[in-house]
Amino acid sequence: MIKEKLVELISATWLKLCDGEVIDNNFVIEEPPKNIQADFATNICFQGARLIKNSPIKIAEKFIELINENKVDMIEDIFIAGPGFVNFILKKELFIEEALTRFNSKNYVIKTKNSDKILIEFVSANPTGPLHIGHARGAAIGDSLARILTRLGHAVDKEYYVNNAGNQIDVLAKTLDVRYQQLQGKDIELPDESYRGKYMIEIAEQIGIQSGEIDFKKIVIAKILDLIEGDLKKFNIDFHNWFLETSLIEDEQFDFAIERLKRSGHLKLVDGAWWLMAGDLGDDDKNRVVIRQDGRPTYFATDIAYHANKFKRGYDKLINIWGADHHGYVARIKAAVSYLGHEQDDLNIVLYNLVSLLRNGQKIPMSTRAGEFISLAEVINEVGVDATRFFLLMRDGNSSLDFDLELAKAQSSDNPVYYVQYARARIFSILRKASEDGVKPSNDDFLKTIKEKEELNLIKMILKYSDIVALAAKECSSHHISMYLQELAAKFHNYYAKYKISEQPGRLILIMMIADIIADGLDLLGVSAPDRM
């Protein structure tokens, strides 16, 4: 709100200065560097120097003159610094009042204007075994993004796409078949192509003695999905919908999408197979097979149908969270979506790089097929949900991540997640103490007595939270939030060390705001916020 007013003021002043030469909001308002004492700075005079031929400094001088003439009441001081930045110091009451408004309404995040219905699809691991740490990164990113978008006012559904058709599932069913027969005492070996993890034996044990035909495929998918769903629940994640690949065929969604593509002229029969001609149009590196010569659809074909179906269900925007090893797939699915008549930008594919699980710096080899891996459930047991989630969300998804179990455990006492949680627990402790001493929080005192530099910095930080959440949504990356929370916690700890809080009713309001925001931010990451630790 404060920033918006400032934008208006700057735009209006610019119009006067250059006599109507529109600058088209092509300037920024930002925080000045630490050595400069000001609330905001703008680079408008640099941008303006391009339009009207004059030096930035000269323009800045005139700019300030104009503002001073009009006696704008929100401004305490205004000055030039560096090669032509205009710096603003605003009346501190503006910040204090704004913070109190948000505190009283418990609305620390300004909602976005559009309320798009969004479908976010993530994890979608093939149901061939338990989840591991790599899936967990996608899970944490997707779930957190869903929470963020919801907070901003969107209607968000979370979906898991289940690949319950295809080769892998046949191999899986065969593995279960053999394991079952082995349990019955038969002396047969697993085929080379098998899933060797011990969870397959456990599933076989659960079948028990049955007469007649056993549908191993049906059993194995159901059991493994149970396993996956259970692991995700432990990880604090649930889905609105589990979408079965096979339902596309059953519900004729598949035929619908393929027909539509054929009609669009982008699907052509060449050498007995149907190809998506995206390569010829420059939308992809090459054309891709959708229906094989033998008439069987490729994975790509069902995926096209799946995306067509998502839009058909009424979602305005689709978000997919994919491992970066699938990046080569992005162009073709986007091409397909556009040939189906949708905007490419309505499908947003967020990629995250893969996670290496380490122990004492040694890489742990992972292979679902060979049954050698540490499952997500084991990681959670060892490290804890909060630390695991925070760790996975601490950095930008673009870079690969080393997750060292020993490090995560060894660090547990000064792990960033506990640092943030502790700040909030500490606040509750102060509030308890104040309550015992009969000191009550007071809005009035907050308005009147808050004046220290550290307090004003904290208040600005509180107001900034809304921007951070919006940024995280825009860039589809929660790491901005975890970074912000660490900084907020640090500022609070520093403030605590310097000032006595519990005896001042105004300060109690300030720390309650901080506690609110820490709880809100941690919730967006899917991390708990205990009152005591």
Add this chain to the structure above:
RNA sequence: GCGCCUGUAGCUCAGCUGGAUAGAGCGUCGGACUUCGAAUCCGCAGGUCGUAGGUUCGAAUCCUACCAGGCGUACCA
């Protein structure tokens, strides 16, 4: 070969659509608890932002080439 991602302090990483003296955490070293929780705080040290050019008032950020690592380039899923 072509395409995508990554390269910033000893280590792990931030750095928003180009901005003013590039920042945290961990680690090293040195300080602070008879006080609202020391799971904390304060301080010192640590950098040719992979390399070389280019664009401009201004580049870690944009462009080009190169170097290094990862991933992808199936009628697999």
